[in-house]
Amino acid sequence: MLNIFSVNKSDDEKNAMSKNVFSTSGRLSIEKLNISYGSNHAVKNVCMSISPKSVTAFIGPSGCGKSTLLRAINRMNDEIDGCKIEGEIIWKGVNILGKDVDPVALRSKVGMVFQKPNPFPKSIFDNVAYGPRIHGINEKEELERIVEKSLKNSALWGEVENRLAESAMSLSGGQQQRLCIARALAVEPEVILMDEPCSALDPIATAKIEDLIEELKKNYTVIIVTHNMQQAARVSDHTGFMYLGELIEFGDTEQIFENPKEKLTENYITGRFG
Amino acid sequence: MAAFLAIVISAAIVYTLIDGSVDFFGSPSVDILDFFTGTKWTPNGTEPRFGILPLLSGTILIAGGALVLSAPFGVGAAIYLSEFAGPKVRSIAKPVIELLAGIPSIVYGFFALLVISPIFQVYFGASYFNAASAIVVMAIMVLPIIVSVSDDAMKAVPRSMREASLSMGATRWETATKVVMPAASSGIMASILLGLARAIGETMIVVLAAGSVARLSFNPLGETQTMTSYIAQVATGDLPPGVAVSAAFAVGLVLFIMTYSVNSVAGRVVERIKKGSAPKHSEGKISRALNFIPNILLALVRRRTKIVDSQSFLRFRQMKGKIGVYFMGICLLMAGIFLIYLLGTVFAQGAGVINWQFLTKFPSYVPERAGIYPVIIGSIYLVGLTMLFAVPLGVGAATYLNEFARDTRFTRFLRRVIQNLAGVPSIVFGLVGLIIFSRLLDFGPSLLAGAMTLAIMCLPVIVVTTEEALRGVPSTFREAAQGLGATKWQTVKHHVLPNAVPGILTGTILSLSRAIGETAPILFIAAVFSKVAPSGIMDGFLALPVTIFYWTRQPNAEFHDLAAGTILVLLCILLTMNTLAIYIRHRAQSRRDW
Numbered sequence: 001m002l003n004i005f006s007v008n009k010s011d012d013e014k015n016a017m018s019k020n021v022f023s024t025s026g027r028l029s030i031e032k033l034n035i036s037y038g039s040n041h042a043v044k045n046v047c048m049s050i051s052p053k054s055v056t057a058f059i060g061p062s063g064c065g066k067s068t069l070l071r072a073i074n075r076m077n078d079e080i081d082g083c084k085i086e087g088e089i090i091w092k093g094v095n096i097l098g099k100d101v102d103p104v105a106l107r108s109k110v111g112m113v114f115q116k117p118n119p120f121p122k123s124i125f126d127n128v129a130y131g132p133r134i135h136g137i138n139e140k141e142e143l144e145r146i147v148e149k150s151l152k153n154s155a156l157w158g159e160v161e162n163r164l165a166e167s168a169m170s171l172s173g174g175q176q177q178r179l180c181i182a183r184a185l186a187v188e189p190e191v192i193l194m195d196e197p198c199s200a201l202d203p204i205a206t207a208k209i210e211d212l213i214e215e216l217k218k219n220y221t222v223i224i225v226t227h228n229m230q231q232a233a234r235v236s237d238h239t240g241f242m243y244l245g246e247l248i249e250f251g252d253t254e255q256i257f258e259n260p261k262e263k264l265t266e267n268y269i270t271g272r273f274g
Numbered sequence: 275m276a277a278f279l280a281i282v283i284s285a286a287i288v289y290t291l292i293d294g295s296v297d298f299f300g301s302p303s304v305d306i307l308d309f310f311t312g313t314k315w316t317p318n319g320t321e322p323r324f325g326i327l328p329l330l331s332g333t334i335l336i337a338g339g340a341l342v343l344s345a346p347f348g349v350g351a352a353i354y355l356s357e358f359a360g361p362k363v364r365s366i367a368k369p370v371i372e373l374l375a376g377i378p379s380i381v382y383g384f385f386a387l388l389v390i391s392p393i394f395q396v397y398f399g400a401s402y403f404n405a406a407s408a409i410v411v412m413a414i415m416v417l418p419i420i421v422s423v424s425d426d427a428m429k430a431v432p433r434s435m436r437e438a439s440l441s442m443g444a445t446r447w448e449t450a451t452k453v454v455m456p457a458a459s460s461g462i463m464a465s466i467l468l469g470l471a472r473a474i475g476e477t478m479i480v481v482l483a484a485g486s487v488a489r490l491s492f493n494p495l496g497e498t499q500t501m502t503s504y505i506a507q508v509a510t511g512d513l514p515p516g517v518a519v520s521a522a523f524a525v526g527l528v529l530f531i532m533t534y535s536v537n538s539v540a541g542r543v544v545e546r547i548k549k550g551s552a553p554k555h556s557e558g559k560i561s562r563a564l565n566f567i568p569n570i571l572l573a574l575v576r577r578r579t580k581i582v583d584s585q586s587f588l589r590f591r592q593m594k595g596k597i598g599v600y601f602m603g604i605c606l607l608m609a610g611i612f613l614i615y616l617l618g619t620v621f622a623q624g625a626g627v628i629n630w631q632f633l634t635k636f637p638s639y640v641p642e643r644a645g646i647y648p649v650i651i652g653s654i655y656l657v658g659l660t661m662l663f664a665v666p667l668g669v670g671a672a673t674y675l676n677e678f679a680r681d682t683r684f685t686r687f688l689r690r691v692i693q694n695l696a697g698v699p700s701i702v703f704g705l706v707g708l709i710i711f712s713r714l715l716d717f718g719p720s721l722l723a724g725a726m727t728l729a730i731m732c733l734p735v736i737v738v739t740t741e742e743a744l745r746g747v748p749s750t751f752r753e754a755a756q757g758l759g760a761t762k763w764q765t766v767k768h769h770v771l772p773n774a775v776p777g778i779l780t781g782t783i784l785s786l787s788r789a790i791g792e793t794a795p796i797l798f799i800a801a802v803f804s805k806v807a808p809s810g811i812m813d814g815f816l817a818l819p820v821t822i823f824y825w826t827r828q829p830n831a832e833f834h835d836l837a838a839g840t841i842l843v844l845l846c847i848l849l850t851m852n853t854l855a856i857y858i859r860h861r862a863q864s865r866r867d868w
Contacts, residue, residue, distance in 0.1 A: 074441060081361065105588055108443030118434035121457050131442040134452070136587050180438065187442045 026052035026092065026190060026221060028073065033087035035068050035077065042068040044245040046087075050238070052190075055213060055222045057236035057253070059229055061273070065245040066225045070193050073223065074110035075103040091191075108135060110191040111184035116200045117176035119168035119183075124160050127168045127179055131187035146186050154182035155212050174205025181212065192216065194224040198231065210235050229269060233257050241265045279667055280692045280737070283730050287702060290709040291530055294523020298324075301517045309524065315499070317518035324521055326528060328489055332498035336408050336480060337473035339494065343413035345466050348420030350605035352462075355421065356428040357450040358599050359606075370610050375418035376784075376852060378791025379478040380819045381620070381841050384826045386411035386483035388834055389619050398495055403485025406494040412479050414612055416469035421609070423468060423544070427461020428454055447595030460543050467540035468697075471533045475699025477502040477794040478819075482826055501529045502794070505701050509708075509797040526705050530698065537697035541690070620845075624838030646840055652721070652816040653847075657790045659725030660732060665782055667729075668736030675737070676744040677766050696734035701794040703731045708798040724799045724817070728789045735788070739781025743774040776862030783855040787848050793819035818844045 028050040035043035043065040050056050058066035068077065075096070077083045088095045096106055108131075119127050128147045137143060147164070151157040156178040160171070168179055177197060184192060194213070198206040213235045216222055226232050232239050233253060240250040241264075249256060249265045260266045267273055299306055314323040355367055391407040398406070431454050439449040455462070485497030486507050499507075508522040671692075679685045707727025712719060747770050755765040796817060818840055825837035 076437060076441060079437070079440060102588070102592070104443050104445050104592065106443075107441055112437075112441035114434055114437060114441075116434060118432070118438045120435060120438070120453055130439070130452070131444075134442070134444045134448050134591070183438070184442065193441075 028052075028191070028221070029088075029090040030069075031088045031090065033069070033072060033085070033089065035065070035072060035083065035085050037080070037084075038082050042245055043072070046242075046247045048240060048247060048250050050221065050223060052221045053217060053219070054237040055217045055224060055235055056238045056240065057232035058223070058225045058240050058242060059227075059232045059268075060242035061268070062227070064242040066240075066242045067195050069242070070195055070223060070225050071112075072097070073191070073193055074107045074112055075101075076107075076112065078103050108187050109189050110193065111187055111189035112193040113177070113180050113184055113195065113197050115196045117173055117180050119171070119176050119179055121167065121169060123165050124168050124171070124179060125164040128183050128186050131183060135187065147182075150182040150186040151179075153185050153216075154178045155208065155215070156182055172205070174201050174208060177201060177205070177209060178212065181209075181216075189220070191221040191223065194222065196225055196227060199227060206231075229257075241268060243268070279671060279733070280688055280695060283695060283733065284691055286710050286730075287530065287698065287706050290706045291523055291527040291702070294520050294705070294709070295527045298517065298520040298524045301520065315504075317504075317521055322517060324517075324524075326501075326525065328491075329499060329501045329504055329525060330528075331492065332405070332480075332484070332489070333474055333500040333502075335492050335494065335498060336405055336412060336484060336500055337470060337476075339405070339409035340412035340416060340473045341466065341470050343409065344417045344420060344469065347413075347605045347608060348417050348465070348469070349424050349462055350602045351417070351609060352421045352424035352428060352465075353450055353455070354599070354602035354606050356425045357446065357454060358602065363606075367606055367610070370613055371418045371421050374414070374609060374613055375422070376787065376848060377415075377616070378788075378793070378819055378844065378848070379415060379476055380482075380791065380793045380822050380826075381616075381845070382411050382415050383478040383480075383482035384822060384837055384841060385616055385619070386479050387826060388623075389616075391483055394495065401485075401495065401497055403483065403487075403497045404495050405484050405498045408480050408483040409494060411483065412473055412476055414609075415476065415479065416473050417609055419472055420465045420469045423465030424458070424462045427458040427465065430461065431457045445591055445595040447598045448591070451598070460546070464540045464543035467536055467543070471536040471540065471697050474536070475502060475529065475533045475697075475701070477506050477699070477701045477797075478823065481506040482823070501525045502699060502701050505529075505705065506794060506797055509701075509704060509794075523705060526702050530702050533697060533699055534694055537694050538690070541693050541697075617845075620838050620841050623835055624840070624842040627835050627839035628842060646818070646821060646836075646843065649816040649818055649821045649840070650843065653790055653818045653844075655721055656725055656728065656796075656817055657786055659721060660728040660789050661782070661786055663726060663729035664732040664736055664785075668733050668782075669740050669778060671733075672737045672740035672744060673766060673771070676741050677770060678762065692734045692737050696738060699794075700731060700792055701797075703727055704795040704798045706730070707795055712799060719799045724796045727795050727799065728792065731792065731795055732785045732789050735785040736782055739785070740774070740778045743777025743781065744770060746777060747773045776858050780855045780859045783851050783858075787851040787855075790851075791819055791844060791848060793823050796820060797823070818847075 030046055030048045030050070033043055033046045034041070046069060058069060060066050071077050072085060073089060073096075077085060085097060087097070089097050094101065096110075120130065122130070125147055128150050129143045132143060132146050137146070148157065151160065156175060159175060160166075160179075168176065171179060177200075181192075181197075198209050201209065210231065213222055213224065217237075224232075224236065236253045238251065239253045239256040241248045241256065241260075241262075243264055249260060249262045251261075256265065257269060260269060299309070309324050309326055311325065311327065314325050315328040316323045351367075355364060359367065386407045387403075390410055391402065391404060394404055394406045395402065435453050435457060436449050439453045440446070444452070480500045480503040484499065484503060486499055486503065487497045489496065489498060491498070504525055505522045508519050675685060675688065679688075704727065707723060707730075711723035711726045715723075751769045751773065752765055755769045756762070760768070797820065822837045822840045822844065825833045825840065828834070
């Protein structure tokens with residue numbers, strides 16, 4: 001079995017494994033995933049397969065478990081006391097929920113952008129350089145190169161080019177969120193998880209982020225949770241509708257919005273509840 | 275109305291200190307310039323010299339030394355508590371820290387002189403009185419302040435920051451040291467400043483353990499005197515009356531100014547954190563300091579092998595985190611071990627003397643016949659009276675401030691005055707009590723004067739905790755009552771105060787338990803020895819902490835056992851009061867339906 005995240009493997013094993021890296025696709029297969037906090041069964045028996053280099057959206061009313069599902073993909077739920085997870089998420093031939101997978105290593109491959117912009121109270125430069133630094137890059141030129149590239153990729157470079165030393169707190173909400181995206185990109189992940197990235201932003205800032213998501217899917221697998229159905233319809237290639245912890249329907253975005261198979265999905269999309 | 279009291283108290287403090295200082299500087303043997311620059315402090319010599327530098331150096335040596343020791347441990351323990359400890363560890367560690375904070379300083383003093391000092395004498399050749407033991411024990415005493423304030427500051431860092439860092443593949447250790455710590459750095463600084471102010475103002479440890487010779491020296495193994503211990507020396511009557519006594523007021527004034535300024539800086543920082551304004555970013559110094567120990571250990575292990583591939587780099591990072599966490603955990607563990615050691619030694623020494631006779635007989639110069647009956651009664655009267663004065667005034671002032679006063683410059687100023695009053699060294703309250711209550715109001719060395727002194731010391735704490743309790747009552751209650759046409763006064767009386775009672779009670783009990791353990795403020799007023807229990811409020815009195823103090827100072831080991839026994843009695847009373855407070859808080863919380 002391939003295991004690129006495991007910490008304790010001999011060199012032989014690693015060599016044997018690295019040959020397989022390119023032969024397996026970057027598809028994320030979620031299998032019989034159950035997540036509960038105490039008595040609250042937040043995600044129920046979810047199975048789905050997420051294709052690489054595309055945008056997948058999770059929609060559904062508040063509390064339906066979509067954020068919890070998203071957070072399982074880079075094991076952020078590990079940080080919450082009393083959270084129990086069963087099932088598998090297979091990525092590159094490895095069950096990333098397995099005990100032998102180091103969440104720290106996983107998260108450097110699966111980045112995340114949160115609901116509210118959460119820049120560190122540091123300079124713009126230091127925010128973006130934080131990830132590369134903890135992963136051991138200390139040369140100044142190299143860091144500068146990464147910061148510039150990440151900021152360009154998140155469409156923020158032009159606005160902050162001349163003020164990299166200023167505090168990230170001085171940016172507007174939309175700029176902060178794009179900074180957070182740049183910060184996630186700087187670690188060079190393969191998958192980017194976005195947890196309602198636009199819910200705290202105004203329409204203009206939201207449009208910029210949506211354009212950016214469009215751009216990102218060329219190189220990254222993007223999974224986005226959103227409240228906003230129009231947004232899901234605009235940016236995503238595939239959409240999953242969740243309700244009360246269950247994945248009700250999952251398919252191409254066009255099909256979900258124009259021709260839903262389930263009654264529940266139709267009711268939600270047409271605004272009869274939510 | 276009641277709120278003006280804070281200003282009256284502050285004025286009384288300032289009046290006392292300045293009046294005494296004027297007296298002092300007015301006397302012919304004193305030269306103002308020499309006071310600030312002189313290097314000799316020999317108040318009872320044939321040719322007395324009053325240069326404050328030796329006292330300052332003693333204060334800096336002891337308070338600074340204590341801080342150097344306790345700041346790293348305290349911050350380390352706080353990191354562990356806030357970032358790594360599970361709920362189980364927290365539920366044990368929090369009470370331990372609170373217990374350490376609740377132990378009266380006289381108990382720490384006893385411990386410093388009779389347990390820690392001998393260690394330094396034997397292994398380092400220190401003198402009987404030495405600064406080192408005071409430093410070590412004071413470090414333990416300020417530890418809880420640093421731990422709890424730092425812990426609060428780190429807890430206040432939004433969870434989203436931690437998640438952002440973790441989601442980029444940072445380890446928890448990296449998250450703690452590179453994101454949480456820098457974001458909380460101003461709060462951590464404030465905790466250290468608060469600890470410093472407390473250490474500068476601490477009296478009993480120094481008086482008991484460090485001796486009474488003022489010397490301009492930073493040798494921790496020798497005797498030293500601090501500003502507080504000089505004032506205490508005056509209080510215990512070891513000095514000839516006259517200039518030497520009035521010098522205490524000048525020293526008190528310097529001490530007051532020092533602690534007041536340190537406290538107001540710290541207070542302002544804490545206030546800013548509470549308001550949630552963005553903390554200033556201070557770059558990686560803290561993180562570098564924290565990574566120091568893991569780095570050294572790993573350097574030894576690694577033997578300079580270059581890390582090339584990312585796999586082993588990750589392992590290296592994880593390892594570093596683990597070592598770091600263990601060290602922080604050890605910091606916390608030390609606090610627990612120390613508490614057990616302290617209680618253990620006191621118990622071992624004191625348990626033997628406690629019997630029926632000890633609790634019911636009167637003190638005696640013959641250790642075998644000594645009892646502490648009038649001492650217990652004295653302490654109970656004292657605290658009862660203190661409560662009588664402090665509670666109505668404190669609750670009244672808080673109610674006025676929180677319910678009736680508008681948020682003006684004046685009330686903000688009042689609040690700050692009250693907060694700073696809470697940080698005034700207790701020995702300064704002793705001076706005030708002596709001048710204002712004993713002399714000016716002519717109560718003499720009576721229970722009344724003692725209780726009033728303790729009352730003004732407790733008042734700020736009661737005001738602050740009461741205000742917090744009042745603020746906990748939802749404003750919807752007030753609006754509902756006023757919407758029905760109730761007057762403001764009726765609203766407060768029927769709806770706000772009753773709902774705040776549990777909070778007020780807990781705060782009051784905790785501040786009174788501090789009063790019962792306080793030695794320094796009543797050192798001037800309490801009697802050394804008495805055959806009878808007090809029968810009226812104008813009688814002289816004995817109190818538990820003062821008796822512990824005098825018995826600990828006796829050269830005779832039998833008296834030390836008696837002191838330990840008295841400490842046990844005092845701790846029992848404190849424990850009962852604290853348990854009561856916790857019970858009330860717990861019951862109120864479980865009953866609350868809003």
